[in-house]
Amino acid sequence: xxxxxxxxxxxxxxxxxxxxxxxxxVRRFESHxxxxxxxxxxxxxxxxxxxxLPRSVEPVNPAAGLKQALMAVVEADVRERDGASETVAxxxxxxxxxxxxxxxxSAGGGRPALAWASASCALFVGVLAGGYGATQLTAEEQRGxxxxxxxxxxxxxxxxxxxxxxxxxxxxxVLRVHGLPALDSNSxxxxxVRRGGEMISQSLFSVGQDGEGxxxxxxxxxxxxxxxxxxxxxGGAKAPSENPxxxxxx
Amino acid sequence: xxxxxxxxxxxxxxxxDRHGGASFALAYRMVGDRVTAEDISQEAFLSIWRSRTxxxxxxxSVRTWVLGIVHHRAIDALRRNLVHERRRSSxxxxxERHEAPERERTDVEAARxxxxxxxxxxxxxxxxxQSRVIELAYFGGFSHSQIAEMLExxxxxxxxxxxxxLEKLRQGLAEKVA
Numbered sequence: 001x002x003x004x005x006x007x008x009x010x011x012x013x014x015x016x017x018x019x020x021x022x023x024x025x026v027r028r029f030e031s032h033x034x035x036x037x038x039x040x041x042x043x044x045x046x047x048x049x050x051x052x053l054p055r056s057v058e059p060v061n062p063a064a065g066l067k068q069a070l071m072a073v074v075e076a077d078v079r080e081r082d083g084a085s086e087t088v089a090x091x092x093x094x095x096x097x098x099x100x101x102x103x104x105x106s107a108g109g110g111r112p113a114l115a116w117a118s119a120s121c122a123l124f125v126g127v128l129a130g131g132y133g134a135t136q137l138t139a140e141e142q143r144g145x146x147x148x149x150x151x152x153x154x155x156x157x158x159x160x161x162x163x164x165x166x167x168x169x170x171x172x173x174v175l176r177v178h179g180l181p182a183l184d185s186n187s188x189x190x191x192x193v194r195r196g197g198e199m200i201s202q203s204l205f206s207v208g209q210d211g212e213g214x215x216x217x218x219x220x221x222x223x224x225x226x227x228x229x230x231x232x233x234x235g236g237a238k239a240p241s242e243n244p245x246x247x248x249x250x
Numbered sequence: 251x252x253x254x255x256x257x258x259x260x261x262x263x264x265x266x267d268r269h270g271g272a273s274f275a276l277a278y279r280m281v282g283d284r285v286t287a288e289d290i291s292q293e294a295f296l297s298i299w300r301s302r303t304x305x306x307x308x309x310x311s312v313r314t315w316v317l318g319i320v321h322h323r324a325i326d327a328l329r330r331n332l333v334h335e336r337r338r339s340s341x342x343x344x345x346e347r348h349e350a351p352e353r354e355r356t357d358v359e360a361a362r363x364x365x366x367x368x369x370x371x372x373x374x375x376x377x378x379x380q381s382r383v384i385e386l387a388y389f390g391g392f393s394h395s396q397i398a399e400m401l402e403x404x405x406x407x408x409x410x411x412x413x414x415x416l417e418k419l420r421q422g423l424a425e426k427v428a
Contacts, residue, residue, distance in 0.1 A: 014412035015394040019325050020387035022395075046413070049420040051310065053388045054317040055362075056369040057279045059271035066274075066288050067266060070295050074259045077299070081257065146289050146327075162285075164292050174292055178285060 006036055013042040017050040069174045069214030072203070076172065076218040149177075149248045156180060156245050163217065163227055163248040172202075172218045175227060177246065179211040183231060190232045192240060193219045202227075204236045224250050251312050255302050262299055269313055270295070272362075273320045280324040280389050290327055294320040321388070328391035372422035380415030383408050 009032045015021050016029055033039050149161035161177040175191055183189065183206060191202040200219055207213035217227055228244035230237075253261035273294060278287035298319055305315055373381055386392045386400070394412070398405040 011406065011409035011413065014416050015387065015409055017416070018384060018387040018412055019321060020392065020394045020397070020412065022393050025393075046416045046420065049416040049423065050388065051314045051318070052369050052419070052423055053373070053384070054272065054276045054321060055313075055365055056373055057272070057275045058363075058366060060275040060278055061271055062274035062288050062291055063284075066292060067263075067270065070266065070292060070299075071259065071263055073296060074262055074299055078257065078259050146293075162289060164289050164296075174296075176285075176288070176292070 005032055006038060008032075009036070009039055013039055013046055017043060017047045063210075063212050065176070065208075065212050065214040069176065069216060072214075072216035073172065073174055073218070076216055147248050147250065149175075149246045152243070152245045158211070159246065161229075161246050161248070165221060172216065172221060173227070174214060175217055175229070175248065176214045177207065177212070177229070180207045180213060181211065182207055182209060186234050187231055188234055188236060189213065189215070189229050190236050190240070191215045191217060192228045192230065192244075193217060193221065193224045194226045194228060195224045199228075199240055201236060201238070204232075221250060226250055251305060251307070255305065257302070262302070265298075265312070265316075266295060269316045272313065273316060276317055276320050277324045280321075280391055281327060286327065287324075290323050291320065294323045297323070325391040369423065372419050375422055376415050376418055380411045380418065383411045384415045384419070387412060 009029055012021065012025070012029045012032075016026065021029060029039075033043060145165050147163045147165065149163065151159045151161070156179070158179040159177065159181075160179055161175060163173050163175050165173040177189075180189070188204045188206055190204050193200045193202055202217050202219060203215045205213050205215040221227070227248040227250065228240070229246040230240040230242050230244055232241055251261075251265070254265050270291065274287055274291045277290040277294075278284060281287050281290065294316075298316060305312065309315070373384075376384070383397055383401070386397050387394065392400065394405055394408050398408045401408070
């Protein structure tokens, strides 16, 4: 063990377990810990105290829409995993989607259906595969982003929204809205992905009396231009019937 | 948890039901804003679903794993300035509280509330100088150098107070268990 390096890092275990080191400091400290049993023991000794801190917070119920949106993405993941070959067939009916699918397949090689299944699994499991715990996730895995929506203020004066996109934009995202008016029983909000001139329907949703709502965006967003919302008749439309009331530029 | 790791969505839903409230509460305590806290929870649980095979029981409880990921994401959000008006960590961090639904008022829920009281009591038993730096770091998402600047004290003092505070907290929690 390098004594000088230990002296440099001797007081770092506590800020490390509290998350109070910067990213570059974390990298340097973790590199040091790998070779320093003293610091490693100190981290293990202090970690239970830091891990207890979130338990001091009283539970607060999040909006019900949060769970619905989360499970919509999870179910979409499961459908993609279980129906990989069917996905190829369905996608081939859609202009643009097939080209993207072929692009992925050509990168993976092999028989199309098999290759897509393989690519799908790689995306599904590989996005966050590896070690354990928040501090061990890679920078790529941590990234994710929230993109604010632009609202048509004339039609939705108190509306707002954002799109939460996981680390890989190929995995779609979750669109969340606030302050949207509840529509009459014959109408729904419809979510679209715009790619080039193509508008691809994603999902339908309604909002509660509190104006809160959430919807899954299941398409690959990597080369998409925007995610949009329109108001449509119940059951949804094949193409938007009005200019978007909300737009998330990508 | 093994059903979650096998990719069972119903098991994952149960995991969310068990830990979603605590996760949201932690994010809310840290960022002080419901919308941002929900975004953080959403991102964290998607990350958990997609990295579910990484959980290792020997490294700690599921709850600790989940809350660790939420904490990391909240710090990331704070440092990316997603939250424009930072809330300083304080005992009154959560301004809006909701009672758990009737169905959640189980023995497990009661035990968790008792545990929360124990941890708060142990945290409250620390000298204020130590609890202050711990709360600013853990719940405020501030780095040690930011805290040193904020409190106008040397970085070494901040780190030392964190270490002493965590050490006392560890002892306090152990005494309550014993």
